[in-house]
Amino acid sequence: MSEIKSIAVVGLNVGRNHIVEGIVPRPERWRLAAVCDLNSERLDAVAEEFGVPARTGSFDELLAREDIDVIDLGTPPATHVDLTMKALAAGKHVVCEKPLAGSIADVDQLAEAERKSGRLLMPVFQYRYGDGVQKARRIIDAGIAGKPYLGTVETHWKRTPAYYEVKWRGKWATELGGVLMTHAIHQHDMLNYLMGPVAKLFARATTRVNAIEVEDCVAASLEMESGALVALSATLGSQNEISRLRLMFENVTFESGGEVYSPGDEPWQILPANDEVAAKIEALLKDYKPVGRRYLGQLDAFHEALHGRAPNPVTVADARRSLELATAFYHSAETGRDVALPLGPDHPKYRGWRPDEKEAAE
Template identity: 50%
Template sequence: MVQKLQKLQKLRVAVVGLGVGKGHLQAYAAIPDLYDIAAVCDLDTAKASAAAAEFGVPWHTTQFSELLESAEQGKLDIVDICTPPYTHRALIEQALAAGLHVVCEKPLVGSLAEADAIAAAQKVAKGTLFPIFQYRFGHGLQKLKHLQSKGFAHTPFLTTIETSWRRDADYYEVQWRGKWATEMGGCCLTQALHAHDMLSYVNGPVKTVFAHLATRVNPIEVEDCAAISIGMENGSVATLSVTLGAAEELSRLRFMFSDLTVESRSTEPYRPGKDPWHFQGKTPAIDAAISAALADFVPALESFEGEFALIHATVTGGAPTPVSLHDARQSLELITAIYHSAETGTQVSLPIPPGHAKYNSWAPTGGSFNKVAHHG
């Protein structure tokens, strides 16, 4: 007799902020056995109404407080925050206090002090906070993690990560973008944070940072070009390069180990973790062993769908959190070091403790970097 599979518990989610949030809605809609989209929320009534109609959502609102009231009535499980960065901390804390689980886009918050504050809030909350790092769940990157679990890629040498994207003047017509007070950073924080998270996801913690930043592409407050030198705790080194002035957009990661070299070869700049990835062993024997190991790889859902499926498993079945608060704080610690190094022209060592000059804010003193070459 075939045993019937137990029906999965659906989680009721509300998505707040319908810019980036549209991508989240598409992902939830793609896994309807796991989620019901219960509500959408945006300050723009027309945008909220249109999203509700497009995704068949029964309720839309412009008021975050109405979602919290719904949670208190037991009508909501998760709130997914996709609003501008400067709003994140307050919304996270309010949602946790209302007993909700919280999904939040990057950057999670605007300083290490804020990261520690929301970590403290979660410790006493009923719900769990889930930071978003959907690039981790591409099949190409997951194949590298699979090989690491089988003993390959055991001595890292060098990692290079390129984020060459394009943002023209129309992108910065949105009022909150390009400003320290509201976007809270430039290309390192807003565009390249995902790719840089993949560095530590593969190679562990960062030890030292030296950064050159510049504003070359658009007349904005924050940086739009970066060249960063990294020393890892594991002894390897890395370089991170970023620009928002590329004529052809590209994201590329290369990981060089004692036994193999790994390179992302996806032509989609916003999905560098997905296939194809190239794995080249140093000898024919290593190549054969890699092929055999990859034959055991079991692909799961990718991108937002992959992370949301794992979040469902955490909430309903106690599975490990797919991206932890420690992971998100680690990415913000790298950001803090990058901005401090660029402002002071010095190498910065991690960890960055409370009491550090940039613990409460990584924004440069006076609103600009000493080393920045401004557009124009």
């Protein structure tokens, strides 16, 4: 049986990055069967650049094609739930950009739809794919790092008014949030991946950098289930851009390296407490096999999952944890109170955190 899966990419700005980084380098794994975008100029440009056999502005047309196995969504945030639900109902596997949804209720609905469909839904968290973060995860999973003490996560980026010329950005209804939802979500996922889950959170959020509705500066203090403490900060008003995680464990201190938009890459500082710990790390990583970076690594791992050789590498449960953190963040910032996780249907923001929705409901 052929190993090749047929994939269609929808939304061709970030979707083009999926093609360049994750699909084109792996012709033995993926056949880019079709591209889809409402913007016909963008559609034509990408279809021609990669010689894609089919192009369309109609999502429904894609879903009707039986030869397509996977729908890969790079459309704006507020479209994700609807398009994912339709694709699962049409029997497709789905890859969906962040944020997967605009509420925990919607994530739970997607989890149920995935379960019923028998297909896989993989939210995108490509920052997990880099050899620095992967080595850290292996060391932690092996129990070598020991008791988690404290972490700091800094997402200090820069966005100017030009960035907000794209209409869906900067507004609650269409971006679903600001620096927390769109930018820091990746590093906050890395925190969950390496030191999670979160037990409690106290947060502040404000808008100071650009003339937008959504937040662009946030800070929070977290208590993890393990008892470790974490400080998060994220802004779009930093003159130099930094993405940095520092995670202090009993036996190892980790500090992320890589580039601003790929902090999972090597070199990470992995500082052992002593020679004995260093020897354990060396033995553990002796046979370490590098992973592809970013979308390449994540799509490689998804391909393995589609063939039943590995679990889905990023799950709806991972997206839920990330959106729970965001929900708790917005709730704490609004009420000035601590919020305990996990959040269930009884939480006042289970159905969404957007202040515009709340106002409309009142």
